[in-house]
Amino acid sequence: MNIWLHRISHCYEVAKPLLEQNYLTIGFADYVKDFLKYGGDNKAVWDHFEADIESIYGASFRPRHNLKKFLFEFEVGDQVVIPLWGAFSVYKIIETAKPLTSLPKEVLEKMNSKVFIDKDGLLSVRRNGTDIAEIDLGFFIQVEPVKLNIPRDGYCSSALISRMKIRQATANISDLVLVVNDAVNRAHTNNRIDFHYEASKAMRKVLINTILDKLNDRDFEKLVQWYMKKIGATETTIPAKNEPGKYDGADADVIANFELLKCIIYVQVKHHVGFTSDWAVNQIARYKKQKDVPDDAYTRMTWVVTSAEFTDETKNKAQLDGVRLIDQHEFANMLIDAGLDGINNAFS
Numbered sequence: 001m002n003i004w005l006h007r008i009s010h011c012y013e014v015a016k017p018l019l020e021q022n023y024l025t026i027g028f029a030d031y032v033k034d035f036l037k038y039g040g041d042n043k044a045v046w047d048h049f050e051a052d053i054e055s056i057y058g059a060s061f062r063p064r065h066n067l068k069k070f071l072f073e074f075e076v077g078d079q080v081v082i083p084l085w086g087a088f089s090v091y092k093i094i095e096t097a098k099p100l101t102s103l104p105k106e107v108l109e110k111m112n113s114k115v116f117i118d119k120d121g122l123l124s125v126r127r128n129g130t131d132i133a134e135i136d137l138g139f140f141i142q143v144e145p146v147k148l149n150i151p152r153d154g155y156c157s158s159a160l161i162s163r164m165k166i167r168q169a170t171a172n173i174s175d176l177v178l179v180v181n182d183a184v185n186r187a188h189t190n191n192r193i194d195f196h197y198e199a200s201k202a203m204r205k206v207l208i209n210t211i212l213d214k215l216n217d218r219d220f221e222k223l224v225q226w227y228m229k230k231i232g233a234t235e236t237t238i239p240a241k242n243e244p245g246k247y248d249g250a251d252a253d254v255i256a257n258f259e260l261l262k263c264i265i266y267v268q269v270k271h272h273v274g275f276t277s278d279w280a281v282n283q284i285a286r287y288k289k290q291k292d293v294p295d296d297a298y299t300r301m302t303w304v305v306t307s308a309e310f311t312d313e314t315k316n317k318a319q320l321d322g323v324r325l326i327d328q329h330e331f332a333n334m335l336i337d338a339g340l341d342g343i344n345n346a347f348s
Contacts, residue, residue: 001174001177002074002079003079003173003174004074004079004080004171004173005164005166005172006080007170008024010136011135011137014111014115014135017110017115018107018111018137022143022145024080024140024141025137025139025140026066026067026138026140026169027067027136028067028138028139029100029134029135030056030136030138032099032100032139034056035099036101049068063169065170069170073172074093074096075096076096077092079092081173086152086153087150087151087152088149088156089147090180090183091144092143092145092146093141094142094144095141098141100122100123100137100138100139102140103140122135123135123137150184154192155192155193156180156183156186157193159176160180200336203332203336204333204336208307211328212273219346219347221269224305225254225256226342226343228254228256230339233257233258234257234258235257236254237254237255238254238255239255246286246287250290251268251283252283252291255267262297263298263299265302265303266288266291266303267284267304267305268281268304268305269304270305272306272307272308274308275310276306277313278311280304280306281304281317281318281321284302284323285302285323287302302324303323303326304324304325304326306325306327307328307331309329310327
């Protein structure tokens with residue numbers, strides 16, 4: 001399946017109402033007689049196309065490439081993007097091209113008798129009641145809507161917006177198939193592009209790679225400590241590895257005290273790639289248990305922050321022990337939301 005861009009700005013006063021009836025049009029009315037003289041033999045039309053076009057429009061007539069695509073390259077099942085003012089519509093091709101002399105009579109009848117096929121077999125329009133003007137539309141393709149009037153703002157990427165600005169009337173834009181499909185899906189679900197989400201997703205990849213490539217275990221602990229300060233911790237510490245009073249593998253790498261909230265967060269920090277096992281949950285859960293002070297005013301919470309991801313066993317263990325797990329993706333998002341200003345202070 002190909003994706004095409006096709007403009008209907010040519011003879012818009014007729015092309016637009018025809019499109020509203022699911023008939024996509026193109027100009028080149030002067031070529032219709034030459035097209036018909038081969039009696040529907042598409043191979044003969046193809047074989048004589050360049051010579052016939054040259055005899056009518058001249059050898060250097062570049063717009064002939066638009067007609068060539070419309071007649072010979074548009075296929076059933078292809079999709080067509082139609083740029084509109086501030087929006088665009090997407091259609092699916094259900095029949096290949098035909099001359100406008102084949103347009104069903106009922107289609108013209110729906111256009112208030114203003115548009116008709118004249119004695120020469122060409123499309124004409126009545127203006128001001130009596131004036132008759134030929135309309136330079138020669139061919140049509142029957143289409144069906146995929147999604148109509150999709151706003152450009154908030155529903156499609158800059159790549160598609162830029163492509164809709166190209167000067168060609170007809171172009172193959174199949175390289176943007178994923179972009180077009182995304183825009184259609186967003187329009188169907190009324191799901192505008194979330195700039196914060198898209199920007200965070202791109203930044204998140206960079207942050208994760210930087211954490212893994214540029215920091216060591218100690219630096220990552222300092223980064224977690226800095227984050228706690230950034231979000232309002234009154235006091236933060238990185239306990240000594242040989243801290244007295246802990247046993248049976250209990251351990252915390254960062255402790256953050258939020259005095260106004262009467263909340264203390266114990267954090268086990270893991271800097272590595274791959275997956276973090278449930279041992280990290282055991283370490284921080286045992287640490288909290290050993291540090292609990294009965295009947296004081298503080299609520300104690302436990303986190304495990306990792307530069308990796310978590311196994312299913314770890315997730316199950318954390319749920320049982322009431323430990324919050326923060327993997328590489330969530331921590332990167334937390335840093336982004338907190339803001340990176342002053343982050344170098346974490347390592348000074």
